[in-house]
Amino acid sequence: MKKRVRLTFPQQMIKEPVIFSMAKQYNVMPNIRRARVTETVGEMILELEGTEEDLEKGIKWLKEKGIEVELVEGDIIE
Numbered sequence: 001m002k003k004r005v006r007l008t009f010p011q012q013m014i015k016e017p018v019i020f021s022m023a024k025q026y027n028v029m030p031n032i033r034r035a036r037v038t039e040t041v042g043e044m045i046l047e048l049e050g051t052e053e054d055l056e057k058g059i060k061w062l063k064e065k066g067i068e069v070e071l072v073e074g075d076i077i078e
């Protein structure tokens with residue numbers, strides 16, 4: 001199963017390896033589709049692949065870390 005999500009990182013989380021940690025801990029494969037990082041905010045659009053249960057757990061974990069997670073519908077224009 002695949003889900004596309006938009007992540008918005010708070011300033012204190014920008015330099016943390018949260019995508020790697022989520023992928024390893026919850027067996028979710030991330031595919032970075034777009035990213036923008038500044039000194040104060042990080043934004044990323046990811047395509048996440050895994051079982052429905054693993055995706056739900058991984059997304060919940062990101063939210064618990066203070067990362068804003070929004071589902072993205074449709075194709076992403078490159």
